[in-house]
Amino acid sequence: MGKGCGGALGKGKKKDEAKAQEAKPAAAEPAAQAPAASAESKPAETPAPAPAAAEAATAPQKMAYDYTLKPHPVLAPPTGPVMVCILDGFGENEFKDEYNAVHMAKTPTVDALRAVPNRFRTIKAHGTAVGLPSDADMGNSEVGHNALGSGQVVDQGARLVDIALETGTMFEGAGWKLISQAFPANTVHFIGLLSDGGVHSRADQLVGCLRGAVARGAKRVRVHILTDGRDVPDGSSIKFVEELEAEMAALREKGCDIAIASGGGRMKVTMDRYEADWAMVKAGWDAHVLGKAPHQFTDAKTAVTTLRGTDEAPVSDQYIDPFVIVDKNGAPVGTIQDNDAVVLFNFRADRMVEISKAFEYEDFSTFDRERFPENLRFVGMMQYDGDLKLPANFLVPPPEISHVSGQYFVRNGITTFACSETQKFGHVTFFWNGNRSGYLDAALEQYLEIPSDKIEFNHAPDMKAREITAASKEAILSGKYKVVRVNFANPDMVGHTGDLGATIRACETVDACVKELLEVMDSVNGRWIVTSDHGNADDMVQRDKKGRPIFSEEGKALPLTSHTLAPVPIFIGGAGLPDTVVFRDDEPEGGLANVAATTINLLGYEAPSIYKPSLIKA
Ligand SMILES: O=C(O)[C@H](O)COP(=O)(O)O
Numbered sequence: 001m002g003k004g005c006g007g008a009l010g011k012g013k014k015k016d017e018a019k020a021q022e023a024k025p026a027a028a029e030p031a032a033q034a035p036a037a038s039a040e041s042k043p044a045e046t047p048a049p050a051p052a053a054a055e056a057a058t059a060p061q062k063m064a065y066d067y068t069l070k071p072h073p074v075l076a077p078p079t080g081p082v083m084v085c086i087l088d089g090f091g092e093n094e095f096k097d098e099y100n101a102v103h104m105a106k107t108p109t110v111d112a113l114r115a116v117p118n119r120f121r122t123i124k125a126h127g128t129a130v131g132l133p134s135d136a137d138m139g140n141s142e143v144g145h146n147a148l149g150s151g152q153v154v155d156q157g158a159r160l161v162d163i164a165l166e167t168g169t170m171f172e173g174a175g176w177k178l179i180s181q182a183f184p185a186n187t188v189h190f191i192g193l194l195s196d197g198g199v200h201s202r203a204d205q206l207v208g209c210l211r212g213a214v215a216r217g218a219k220r221v222r223v224h225i226l227t228d229g230r231d232v233p234d235g236s237s238i239k240f241v242e243e244l245e246a247e248m249a250a251l252r253e254k255g256c257d258i259a260i261a262s263g264g265g266r267m268k269v270t271m272d273r274y275e276a277d278w279a280m281v282k283a284g285w286d287a288h289v290l291g292k293a294p295h296q297f298t299d300a301k302t303a304v305t306t307l308r309g310t311d312e313a314p315v316s317d318q319y320i321d322p323f324v325i326v327d328k329n330g331a332p333v334g335t336i337q338d339n340d341a342v343v344l345f346n347f348r349a350d351r352m353v354e355i356s357k358a359f360e361y362e363d364f365s366t367f368d369r370e371r372f373p374e375n376l377r378f379v380g381m382m383q384y385d386g387d388l389k390l391p392a393n394f395l396v397p398p399p400e401i402s403h404v405s406g407q408y409f410v411r412n413g414i415t416t417f418a419c420s421e422t423q424k425f426g427h428v429t430f431f432w433n434g435n436r437s438g439y440l441d442a443a444l445e446q447y448l449e450i451p452s453d454k455i456e457f458n459h460a461p462d463m464k465a466r467e468i469t470a471a472s473k474e475a476i477l478s479g480k481y482k483v484v485r486v487n488f489a490n491p492d493m494v495g496h497t498g499d500l501g502a503t504i505r506a507c508e509t510v511d512a513c514v515k516e517l518l519e520v521m522d523s524v525n526g527r528w529i530v531t532s533d534h535g536n537a538d539d540m541v542q543r544d545k546k547g548r549p550i551f552s553e554e555g556k557a558l559p560l561t562s563h564t565l566a567p568v569p570i571f572i573g574g575a576g577l578p579d580t581v582v583f584r585d586d587e588p589e590g591g592l593a594n595v596a597a598t599t600i601n602l603l604g605y606e607a608p609s610i611y612k613p614s615l616i617k618a
């Protein structure tokens with residue numbers, strides 16, 4: 001997964017896995033240190049002829065899929081690049097009131113784009129349009145970037161786990177067999193995000209696993225909970241703890257010794273991503289495995305209630321300190337011991353990769369684990385990184401996302417520059433490429449990560465947008481790249497803090513950055529798409545069923561920290577785009593998965609027939 005999986009692997013790996021990764025190129029360091037040397041040796045102007053035939057000759061044993069892109073019948077390739085710019089979490093919401101940060105922000109650039117006839121529309125970014133179980137599921141970055149990059153809609157993790165539980169295939173697989181070795185005499189630990197957000201995990205799926213384990217003989221179970229407040233309303237963690245306690249009481253009746261053993265807020269422990277802050281993962285290891293944390297309580301409800309602090313100035317569920325549950329003698333009730341089983345019950349990859357490495361790799365030195373339990377039966381809900389085969393054992397096979405647009409590009413000699421800051425870096429690389437870590441072809445691509453700040457982003461809502469803009473402008477002007485892919489994290493990451501004022505500022509910053517990028521794209525006769533991956537900043541208040549804002553007893557609007565169900569805008573344009581190119585009107589149901597075909601058309605090629613149709617006509 002981007003830098004996370006390439007760069008960090010050397011810090012801890014199983015010997016047999018090291019080779020495969022060494023053969024793979026790692027993700028790039030910032031441009032100043034690692035220029036795309038290869039892109040220089042292959043001029044960007046002329047897409048090379050598709051090498052599918054040559055490849056078949058050198059590797060006749062492989063059935064070569066024909067990735068050749070055919071020229072578009074009408075639209076010739078542009079002289080400049082094609083840019084796809086993602087404003088992460090920037091939805092087009094029906095509620096256009098004071099709680100819609102996108103609406104409230106001064107965004108002259110986006111406003112002007114909205115006014116261009118037939119070059120602005122909205123597309124679906126949630127639910128079944130992105131492979132989620134139902135249209136009640138909000139979109140998220142993983143499924144959004146998967147759809148944007150692959151041009152296809154595939155059943156995503158949430159749906160695959162539902163199916164595996166409903167049909168019982170989960171309990172027949174190799175992963176389940178592995179953990180069931182611990183059922184008779186050892187402890188089975190479940191670690192993950194406790195909420196019904198459906199972005200990283202779902203509490204009902206955890207319950208399905210717990211019931212399945214107890215029904216199949218698990219004698220001792222411990223659950224390590226990460227409190228949410230980010231994909232679900234802040235403050236809801238207490239309810240999820242109560243529901244889990246009630247379920248566990250029923251399972252105790254069945255003879256299982258089951259309890260919550262440790263926990264903490266998802267932005268404080270365990271769930272770091274893209275190596276933004278390994279200290280979070282260490283805090284999780286210490287609490288879950290060693291039973292060490294700054295706070296001890298005898299039950300989880302008291303832990304969460306106490307650590308949230310006062311009603312006047314509560315600590316968000318996202319940021320609850322790590323805690324350990326202890327018995328009446330003060331001893332932790334559920335440290336992880338030799339021969340135990342450990343299940344990470346999140347299905348989504350990005351925030352599980354680091355903790356997986358800590359559990360999986362014997363030789364791991366990123367932080368001091370102090371004690372590494374022997375003969376752990378360790379599984380993920382899914383395999384989080386198919387390239388690293390991490391973890392080796394899992395309960396449900398992950399979605400298979402094949403023939404992604406990046407694969408077409410590298411097979412057709414099309415050079416790509418992809419850039420974001422740490423928090424979204426894997427989104428424009430790993431997720432975009434169908435959950436593949438590292439480069440698809442290092443000779444033709446450069447991935448640039450701008451390091452994110454390590455703070456709560458409402459305190460710095462500009463994040464690294466200006467640095468991303470500067471680096472992307474340089475890439476555009478370099479003439480090395482035919483495709484430029486950029487993600488601005490601000491509307492999403494600041495939106496998750498629930499801070500309306502800061503989120504308005506985040507949207508304004510991004511709007512100014514888009515202006516700069518479009519100007520530079522025009523200067524090189526490029527074509528561009530500006531869009532988003534899901535809503536977030538477009539609604540910052542919890543609402544009742546009629547859409548009315550909900551207020552606390554003190555009259556304070558209750559913040560909405562999660563994504564929204566809103567569609568997202570998509571704009572096309574650029575000095576290199578003929579006036580005749582506009583959105584077609586016969587794809588009203590278009591969604592994120594239609595963007596890849598649209599991009600390929602803008603590059604002057606016909607889109608693959610397996611892709612969702614292009615949104616444009618020429
Ligand atoms: O992981 C997160 O930060 C949120 O749960 C989802 O946000 P993302 O899908 O935009 O990353």
Ligand SMILES: [Mn+2]
Binds near residue numbers: 089141142492534
């Ligand atoms: Mn996102």
Ligand SMILES: [Mn+2]
Binds near residue numbers: 563
């Ligand atoms: Mn988000």
